[in-house]
Amino acid sequence: MTQIRTRLERGRGALGPALALVHTGRAPTRAVLTAELGVTRATAGAVAAELEALGLIRVDTRPTVAAGAQGRPSHRLEVDPDGPVVLAAQVHSDGFRAALVGLGGRIVATDPGCVIVDPDPAQVLGEVVETGARLLERTGRVCVGAGLAVPSAVAEPEGVALNPMHLAWPAGVPVRERFTEQVRRHGIAGPVGPVDCWVGNDINLAALAEHRHGGGRGAAHLLVVATGHRGVGGALVVDGRLHTGSSGLALEVGHLTVNPQGRACHCGGRGCLDVEVDPLAFLREAGREPGPELSLPAQARELLRRKYADPDVRRAADLLIDRLGLGLAGLVNVLNPDRILLGGLHRDLLEADPERLRSVVADRSLWGRSGSVPVLPCTLDFNSLVGAAELAWQPLLDDPLAVLAPQGG
């Protein structure tokens, strides 16, 4: 029963954390990896060798170009560009986008899909997965997971979409189940069998992506607030993990009161963030009629960027900034994040007048003076897509061997 040992005998337990560090760019060298893992150089070296043997990372042994530091130069650790990928996709009211995403959040191949409004999720997801399958075929890459971002609250752990109204889907659709069916049907499989399929809310996933690869890097408590096409969503990443609440429904921030004299909201309240700080509200406050030529977010962005000198537009922007600031301050008091990222129209509002928004947040949050929270724009393109990929990567980041070689040899 003596077992031939082809792998290194060391550094298996730290494999996942090490891969996560390289994946998020926090371990550029083995020396840094050693420090971050809190292990000895011997262990870190073995871990890196094992990850290289698994085809996940590369060790670039060429001397670095004179870093100026003393001592023996480190070899560079980097994600293997020819390593495995995951299938990631995002669906929204204007269509979908499918992509293959590599470690490090790099989009390897992508294809947008056309507008689809079909109340049958299986139909829509069939097209999405077919597009992904074509990308896999074209590139010949190994796929180890699949992730999907949807514009709806998603109940955990079943993966049920609770309010996918922007997709014209019925409430309560078991999206994860449907997605898995389509992935199976198209024969997408990994090195050791069928791949796991995951579904998440698009803003949650955008937050996850920003935390790992974008403007949220290093934040211990990252709050992300963004508008989609209609309404407002939020997400919180705590210590690197999405805070989705006990059943995936946390951070439904759209019904914070930000304007007591405001419009009635379908939730039964009045002046909710959802109806007071979204693209439609902006157009309305600026005295513009929404036109049919562009999507609402695009119209709002155009107006904000090109007509900011117009007093009506400026006044509407100020109004929305004040309301947004009030909502953010309420969230700061409850969640105490150390960074806030804004997306969609909220990002545009921030960039229109950063100081106004920051001062409102500081004034209305209780501890504004004792170290105000940085409010910054999102930085990643397709962050929901990259976040969907992160969901799919998670099993690999938790235990690479379980995904790539479950039998242990």
Next chain:
Amino acid sequence: MTQIRTRLERGRGALGPALALVHTGRAPTRAVLTAELGVTRATAGAVAAELEALGLIRVDTRPTVAAGAQGRPSHRLEVDPDGPVVLAAQVHSDGFRAALVGLGGRIVATDPGCVIVDPDPAQVLGEVVETGARLLERTGRVCVGAGLAVPSAVAEPEGVALNPMHLAWPAGVPVRERFTEQVRRHGIAGPVGPVDCWVGNDINLAALAEHRHGGGRGAAHLLVVATGHRGVGGALVVDGRLHTGSSGLALEVGHLTVNPQGRACHCGGRGCLDVEVDPLAFLREAGREPGPELSLPAQARELLRRKYADPDVRRAADLLIDRLGLGLAGLVNVLNPDRILLGGLHRDLLEADPERLRSVVADRSLWGRSGSVPVLPCTLDFNSLVGAAELAWQPLLDDPLAVLAPQGG
């Protein structure tokens, strides 16, 4: 260099988790411990033996009184009643209470202190710690830590009280530092030197205590909301850990808007939870003048319990319940807890009309229909005190050997 091994050679890594399970009553027997830890019986047995050798738990080998189950009966695991204690204390505007608390959250000895209003924290904490020192002397117990609950937001990790106005302390007092000074001065030390001292917000600590030993047991996302003497506080326990935000300032829930036409609040808003659902607001709405004979919370409780038949009192209670429900619903939408516990006046309001409060929360939270959140009263006496003890226990629960025998032999 062969080392004489006095301790068992197995089960040291799982020592902390095992102790935490016995401490919180989740491991009544070794068989359950085995399952909870996810280890083999051999390991669990070794861990239990080691904890017994350390004087932390006891294994009661007497046969249990016919549990009715098949198979060999389990030995009972229980906290050692003669084990170490921690010094726990709570200060509030009417005085303080010091106690020795054993594992399992059992109060071994306690002494209330008289009313103190002194703007010098060192003076107050001196009395508190002196009371604790007397308890230690009287009982002769071994002390392994000290914890303090204060009615103020506490900035982490420094342990600075940001708004201890109910104690008439200046904002920004380094309470943890002062507390540590007094503990050192009174010569309180553990088996391996000076003990660590910890400070936390009283409602946060109440939540921690309820989660481990009270009505919050088993909740994955526990939200606690309570009134103290004035104002409203909240706390969240996620996966057994306090969610204090990035700097200890999370869950400042007192400034959620619950009554747009309400009173102005010092925060700049209007109709905040803080001024709309506290004891003073209740007396006011019921048309009563606060008297000097009792504390405000006591007056409110008396009124609610004895005069609930009075239409004015009933109307005031309904009004406050509706406002509280609105605030809770907002928190449910942001945090998605799986249980809510109420303390202080909020608990009394809940008990006055549970159905009214629960239906308001369900109606105004977005996912009320898809499984409404249970809203329950706090169950522990002195829960802030027990929570302060939990702070002090934490190092032991994380790594018993580091606290009791740091040199390893």
Next chain:
DNA sequence: TCACTTTGTACCGCTGTGATACAAAACAGG
């Protein structure tokens, strides 16, 4: 060229845990 600094690797040994086999303590049924 010779220190000096930092990084990478080979080797030894130990710790904590799983696996396994067996003993112990109850019940069920004859």
Next chain:
DNA sequence: CCTGTTTTGTATCACAGCGGTACAAAGTGA
């Protein structure tokens, strides 16, 4: 009362993973 069954507790072995140490490698600076 004896025997088989079920569950719990214990002894023993083997080994994976990691720390510690020593040493080699690759640069900088005088």
